[in-house]
Amino acid sequence: xxxxxxxxxxxxxxxxxxxxxxxxxxxVDPVATPLVRFTAMRTNIxxxxxxxxxFLLGLGSAACFAFGDWQWLALGAVVYHFSFILxxxxxxxxxxxxxxxxxxxxLDFVFDRIRVMVCGVALMGGQYERTGDTLYIWLALVVVAxxxxxYINSLEIFKIRHSMRKQIKSRMRAARRAQNEAELAxxxxxxxxxxxADIEQDLQRAAGEAAYDQPEAEEAGADGEAAPxxxxxxxxxxxxxxxxxxxxxxxxSFLLRHRIRAHLISGIEFQMGVFMIGPLxxxxxxxxxxxxxxxxxxxxxxxxxxxLSTRDFTRTIDSFEEQKVLxxx
Numbered sequence: 001x002x003x004x005x006x007x008x009x010x011x012x013x014x015x016x017x018x019x020x021x022x023x024x025x026x027x028v029d030p031v032a033t034p035l036v037r038f039t040a041m042r043t044n045i046x047x048x049x050x051x052x053x054x055f056l057l058g059l060g061s062a063a064c065f066a067f068g069d070w071q072w073l074a075l076g077a078v079v080y081h082f083s084f085i086l087x088x089x090x091x092x093x094x095x096x097x098x099x100x101x102x103x104x105x106x107l108d109f110v111f112d113r114i115r116v117m118v119c120g121v122a123l124m125g126g127q128y129e130r131t132g133d134t135l136y137i138w139l140a141l142v143v144v145a146x147x148x149x150x151y152i153n154s155l156e157i158f159k160i161r162h163s164m165r166k167q168i169k170s171r172m173r174a175a176r177r178a179q180n181e182a183e184l185a186x187x188x189x190x191x192x193x194x195x196x197a198d199i200e201q202d203l204q205r206a207a208g209e210a211a212y213d214q215p216e217a218e219e220a221g222a223d224g225e226a227a228p229x230x231x232x233x234x235x236x237x238x239x240x241x242x243x244x245x246x247x248x249x250x251x252x253s254f255l256l257r258h259r260i261r262a263h264l265i266s267g268i269e270f271q272m273g274v275f276m277i278g279p280l281x282x283x284x285x286x287x288x289x290x291x292x293x294x295x296x297x298x299x300x301x302x303x304x305x306x307x308l309s310t311r312d313f314t315r316t317i318d319s320f321e322e323q324k325v326l327x328x329x
Contacts, residue, residue: 005096011037015092019261021268024088032085036092047094048104051111054086058115065119065279068126073279080119080275084268087112116147119275127284139288143274146292150267153299157306161237164313168235171320235316240308263302265294 005011012033020029039045057079064076090108094100124140127133236242242249252262273291278284 005037005041008034008037011096015095016259019256019259021266022255022260022264023268023272025259028085028088032088032092035085036089036096039089040093040096045093047090047097047099048101048107050086050090050093051104051108054083054090055111055115057083057086058111058119061275062115062119062122065123065275066126068130070282072126073123073282073284076119076123077276077279081272083115084271113147113151116271117144120144120147123275123279123284135285139285142292143288146270146295147267150270150295150299153303157302160306161309164237164310168313168316171317172235237309237312237316238305239312241305244308263298265291265298267295270295 006014012029015033015036016029039050061076061080061083064072064079066072087108090104091100094104120143121140124136124143128136248262255262270291273294274284274288277291278287281287
């Protein structure tokens with residue numbers, strides 16, 4: 001058993017994400033983080049063992065759902081939430097104890113997908129057996145399809161954003177070698193790292209207030225003193241989105257100050273709507289339809305935001321080309 005585990009406040013700083021789903025921040029972390037500290041201090045349980053425990057609880061939840069009666073639905077909802085708490089604990093224990101692994105991340109991902117699929121089929125199958133309503137069969141397909149869609153969409157968007165950043169950094173490195181330009185920073189990272197900043201400061205940064213003042217640096221160097229380290233050039237790939245939706249930046253800053261990400265209806269909230277709220281209130285059909293519709297709305301908003309971001313990316317690349325032409329003339 002480990003005895004070098006820090007106090008709870010430090011454990012929160014180490015294990016809790018800087019931004020997370022509101023369901024996790026408000027309803028899971030207050031329970032999971034103290035349990036993580038207790039687990040790390042009093043047991044030798046590994047993150048992978050916790051992942052297995054979360055998976056087995058998820059299967060137990062599916063078994064409850066399959067019976068179909070409201071009492072079993074309510075029990076299944078409670079068990080599912082405990083399964084999700086354990087699912088959040090494995091990563092926290094890994095960060096706290098340094099036991100994280102690539103295989104553990106893969107195991108967690110695969111078990112999450114299997115749990116959603118099995119619980120979705122069991123829940124809708126149990127309701128179909130109880131009522132004979134074929135709508136539940138279609139809803140089972142919808143639950144599995146939406147969970148798959150959101151992961152595919154998330155992965156592809158991440159790849160595209162990574163590719164855009166990689167290309168911009170490559171162009172900037174080339175320009176810096178040629179002109180001794182300042183370093184590069186992305187507006188999204190600056191706002192994420194400083195969620196406590198007020199909105200005026202955020203807007204000033206978005207307008208390019210952090211750009212390097214080259215003449216001052218040259219003057220300092222001429223006096224024989226060490227020139228101040230140049231501030232990074234800020235690249236904002238969400239400029240058009242913020243211009244179209246000015247209230248978004250204020251809402252995003254407010255949410256980040258409370259560790260809540262702007263993607264309010266993600267896969268986590270979708271799962272809780274389907275596997276907790278619906279079963280607890282014996283309202284599986286409306287809870288599933290509403291949760292699925294809200295998930296689609298937010299996924300489409302992310303896709304639209306990506307579209308606008310690609311336009312900002314194109315303009316940024318074009319500006320590098322224009323600068324290159326001007327320096328060669």
